[in-house]
Amino acid sequence: MTAAxxxxxxxVVIGIVIVLLAQQLGLLEFANFTVPLIYFLLGAIxxxxxxxxxxxxxxxxxxxxxxxxxxxxxxxxxxxSSPTPTTPPKN
Amino acid sequence: xALAVLIxxxxxxxxxxxxxxxxxxxxxxxxxxxxxxxGRVTWNxxxxxxxxxxxxxxxxHFSGNITIQYTWKSVSAVSGNQSPPPTFTVYDARLxxxxxxxxxxxxxVDVSGAVASTGGVINLSWDPTTYGYVLAGLYAITTSMLxxxxxxxxxxxxxxxxxxxxxxxxxxxAVLVIIVIAELYYVATAGREALHEPLKPKKGPPTGExxxxxxxxxxxxxxxxxxxxxxxxxxx
Numbered sequence: 196m197t198a199a200x201x202x203x204x205x206x207v208v209i210g211i212v213i214v215l216l217a218q219q220l221g222l223l224e225f226a227n228f229t230v231p232l233i234y235f236l237l238g239a240i241x242x243x244x245x246x247x248x249x250x251x252x253x254x255x256x257x258x259x260x261x262x263x264x265x266x267x268x269x270x271x272x273x274x275x276s277s278p279t280p281t282t283p284p285k286n
Numbered sequence: 287x288a289l290a291v292l293i294x295x296x297x298x299x300x301x302x303x304x305x306x307x308x309x310x311x312x313x314x315x316x317x318x319x320x321x322x323x324x325g326r327v328t329w330n331x332x333x334x335x336x337x338x339x340x341x342x343x344x345x346x347h348f349s350g351n352i353t354i355q356y357t358w359k360s361v362s363a364v365s366g367n368q369s370p371p372p373t374f375t376v377y378d379a380r381l382x383x384x385x386x387x388x389x390x391x392x393x394x395v396d397v398s399g400a401v402a403s404t405g406g407v408i409n410l411s412w413d414p415t416t417y418g419y420v421l422a423g424l425y426a427i428t429t430s431m432l433x434x435x436x437x438x439x440x441x442x443x444x445x446x447x448x449x450x451x452x453x454x455x456x457x458x459x460a461v462l463v464i465i466v467i468a469e470l471y472y473v474a475t476a477g478r479e480a481l482h483e484p485l486k487p488k489k490g491p492p493t494g495e496x497x498x499x500x501x502x503x504x505x506x507x508x509x510x511x512x513x514x515x516x517x518x519x520x521x522x
Contacts, residue, residue, distance in 0.1 A: 198476035205469040212465050219423040219459040221447040224340050226426030228387035250476040257477025 198257070202250020203243040210242025211235050315359070318431070318440030322372050325358040325440035327429040334444040340424055343445035348418030348456075351411060354381055356431055358440065359405035373402035374439060378432040379410055383425050390425070391417070400434065420457045422450035 196204075214234045217223045225231040314333040315324035326333065329344060330353055337344040346352070356379040360371040377400045381393040395410045408431070425448065430441035450456035454463050 196479065198480035201476045201479055202473045205473045209466055209469045212462050212469070216459060216462045216466070219421070219450070219456070219462065220453065221343065221422070221424050221449070222340070224343075224424035224426060224445055225386050226384045226443075226445075231386060246473050250473055253474070253477045254480030257480045260477075261481050 197250075198254025199247050199251040202253070203247030205250075206242035206244070206246025207239045208242070209246060210238030210240070213242070214238040315357075316440075316442060318358075319438060320372075320374075322360050322362065323358065323374055323439050324361060325356065325431055325442070327357075327442055328355045329446075331355075334427075334446075335442065337444040337446070340445060340447075343424055343447035346446045346448050348414045348421065348448045350415070351413050354379075354410040354412065354429065356408040356410065356429065357406075358431060371404050373404055375400050375402045375433055376406060376408070376431045376439060377434040378436075379408040380428075380430045380432060381410060381412065382428045382430075384428065385425060418448070418450070418456065422448050422456045422459055424448075 214223065214231075214237075218225050218231075223231075223234060313326075314335045315326045316335060317323065318325050326335070328334075329346070332344065334344045336342060356376075358374070358376060360374055362369055362371050377397050379395045379397075381391075383390040383392075391414075393410060393412050395408055397406075397408060425446055426443055427446055428441055428443045431439045433439055450459055454460045
């Protein structure tokens with residue numbers, strides 16, 4: 196599963212749970228059946244979008260950081276045999 | 287992050303408006319199915335007739351005993367009419383809590399030996415402590431008075447706001463907060479998962495991103511500048 200997919204899946208759960216939590220905190224009333232369903236649907240969609248985007252950003256940052264560390268490791272092994280400085284990548 | 291969630295939840299809970307309804311127990315009768323039947327209910331001596339919106343919900347605690355008093359009387363249908371008011375037989379006083387459109391709890395008081403009369407008082411005592419361990423929040427409560435055949439003579443729906451100890455002291459809100467924290471942690475660790483994603487093959491010239499051009503293979507000779515020095519994500 197990609198990081199964005201993982202974030203979107205968690206966002207669906209968070210969106211639904213937040214709506215239920217709002218009811219438990221006295222902000223929403225669930226007396227009938229249809230209105231809570233609409234709240235749950237909206238919460239799930241918004242949660243998937245927001246946390247999917249967050250997961251996407253987190254995943255990209257992690258991969259960029261891992262690439263940077265791998266490059267620095269290679270540079271460290273190279274400079275051991277050559278004193279010539281090199282330019283690091285601009286990330 | 288978990289601390290921030292708890293603080294924000296506490297802030298939301300603190301922003302819940304307090305109950306401003308001070309409707310006295312006297313008066314406040316509302317007509318039933320028949321305009322001659324007037325009924326009233328009090329929740330611990332407070333008349334919740336105006337508590338029909340979430341901001342006006344009657345604040346309660348699901349702890350201790352609650353006394354609900356049903357009072358009814360009949361009046362002449364036509365004002366100024368000197369004829370005696372009609373008589374009604376109230377056999378059952380009912381309390382129902384609705385959640386998702388379904389009755390979460392139902393309590394009844396049956397009047398033994400009910401006879402037709404022009405008024406009466408029925409007391410219903412209820413101890414909802416067991417609900418207090420599990421639930422909190424806004425709930426719709428319907429109180430009604432019924433005939434021996436089950437026909438509704440009068441009903442009234444109002445909202446109550448049951449508060450949990452320390453906002454999340456009941457089981458359900460506490461579990462919900464834990465789920466939110468767990469899911470936030472799951473999202474926060476998505477970066478670790480991203481490192482195991484297979485890389486998509488890119489078309490066209492190399493973009494120079496670190497993940498598409500592994501830096502470990504970049505510097506072939508000492509002192510060579512790696513291919514990612516152009517800023518990483520620039521395309522020609």
